[in-house]
Amino acid sequence: MHSLLLLCITFYVIYKYLTRNFDYWEQKNVPYIRPKPFFGNICEVFFFRKQFAVQIAELYHQIQDRMVGIFILNQPFLIVKDPEIIKHVLVKDFDIFRNRSIYSNENIDSLSANFMFFAEANKWKILRTKASPIFTSGKLKNMYGTVGSIVKKFVNYLTEETVKTPILDAREVCARYSMDVVATTNFGVDAACLKDKNADFYLIGRRMFDFSYENTIRQAAYFVAPFFIKFAKLQTFDRHVYNYIKHLTTSQINFREENDNYRNGDIIDILVEFKRRKVINDMIFEVLRKYPPLSLLDRKCSTIYKIPNSDVIIEPGTPVYISVYGLHHDEKYFPNPEKFIPERFSKENERNISDYFYLPFGNGPRNCIGKRYSIIVLKLALVEILSEFEIKTCINTPLKIEYSPKSLTLVPNKNLYLKFKKSAIHF
Numbered sequence: 001m002h003s004l005l006l007l008c009i010t011f012y013v014i015y016k017y018l019t020r021n022f023d024y025w026e027q028k029n030v031p032y033i034r035p036k037p038f039f040g041n042i043c044e045v046f047f048f049r050k051q052f053a054v055q056i057a058e059l060y061h062q063i064q065d066r067m068v069g070i071f072i073l074n075q076p077f078l079i080v081k082d083p084e085i086i087k088h089v090l091v092k093d094f095d096i097f098r099n100r101s102i103y104s105n106e107n108i109d110s111l112s113a114n115f116m117f118f119a120e121a122n123k124w125k126i127l128r129t130k131a132s133p134i135f136t137s138g139k140l141k142n143m144y145g146t147v148g149s150i151v152k153k154f155v156n157y158l159t160e161e162t163v164k165t166p167i168l169d170a171r172e173v174c175a176r177y178s179m180d181v182v183a184t185t186n187f188g189v190d191a192a193c194l195k196d197k198n199a200d201f202y203l204i205g206r207r208m209f210d211f212s213y214e215n216t217i218r219q220a221a222y223f224v225a226p227f228f229i230k231f232a233k234l235q236t237f238d239r240h241v242y243n244y245i246k247h248l249t250t251s252q253i254n255f256r257e258e259n260d261n262y263r264n265g266d267i268i269d270i271l272v273e274f275k276r277r278k279v280i281n282d283m284i285f286e287v288l289r290k291y292p293p294l295s296l297l298d299r300k301c302s303t304i305y306k307i308p309n310s311d312v313i314i315e316p317g318t319p320v321y322i323s324v325y326g327l328h329h330d331e332k333y334f335p336n337p338e339k340f341i342p343e344r345f346s347k348e349n350e351r352n353i354s355d356y357f358y359l360p361f362g363n364g365p366r367n368c369i370g371k372r373y374s375i376i377v378l379k380l381a382l383v384e385i386l387s388e389f390e391i392k393t394c395i396n397t398p399l400k401i402e403y404s405p406k407s408l409t410l411v412p413n414k415n416l417y418l419k420f421k422k423s424a425i426h427f
């Protein structure tokens, strides 16, 4: 009898402890979604039933207001919805929101703490200043040659593969292409991901983004449960990935120091070609609208802050989310949001699109440093492939893309089979 009473009291104390913050948004007069004990508002994410950013987008749509209060475990998070507030968070009041809410600790994981994406404000400033010159127009132009030669290999690969079967998994072939580009332009090595099915670099990439339960829990904890990271001393990526990247980086630095004549070529003619085809631009922008790979932006407030044009005051340390997926699928900004309409981004329509609700690369001083580079890599590949192949859906193509609940970025949970046919006419 005594032990039952003790058990009940223990449960009650734990319950009280874990729900102690649940009146936080009510007290601040912020519209909020009632949380569930222990999980807050993201119960389905915990049971791997929903992708994290998609769940946040659903919470975004549940309340029609300028902001929504939610809870992750028992911690209050604020989703800001109004583009005017988003502008303040990302740009105007950047000094207050310089940090991401994602956890970063050099003692536990020096690799991720030194990644610009994760780095805390002081370290971030140094890293960003050092990296910015790499992405100037001139430097990017020098990369065209290198990327162009990988595109040629990509086309050859598709040609050889389509002789065997016309149906290919677009997700897999695109992953091989992008890994070859990353290996060559970032590390200066030919990783041969297109040539060799079992190339080391490809397998390591898969390991980083192939979501076992262990990987998912490790990476999700960086977002939502820093106490668990501290307690279990978890690193963002597993040890094998960490050692591989460290080795590749140091060996390449040594190689460059010994061979200072290493240079890239140029294929400006391809760029001239795609400039003429603005429609490819619009297609890329529309793909990034419907399927923004990083569908959630996060910032952490560093001081007492009054949300512009409201009476809401948030405290230092409050995590602030911007639901890119929610904004990109909001009827108010993109009518008929589930429909693929590249013309939304045409010259005549582009003035209707604001940088504060179309955010595939974020915005402000902490936006994506690789934005222009990624667009070049995408365009070069698309222009070449579309001029060589007709691509159609086939019986195995999923009608609707669903996302892996185990991935923090937006990743389809099924193979994307498409039918490739060599074009009779080349551009």
Ligand code: HEM
Pocket: 116, 117, 118, 124, 128, 288, 292, 293, 294, 297, 298, 359, 360, 361, 362, 363, 364, 365, 366, 367, 368, 369, 370, 371, 373, 374
């Ligand atoms: C289509 C491809 C890509 C997309 C959609 C994308 C998207 C994003 C987004 C949404 C952010 C967060 C921005 C914010 O918080 O405001 C980000 C940050 C970042 N991205 Fe990308 N990215 C892409 C490719 C790349 C590539 C290829 C690189 C490297 C060359 C890169 C490097 C970074 C870095 C370093 C950050 C952190 C910037 C900082 O904290 O200052 N990204 N990216």
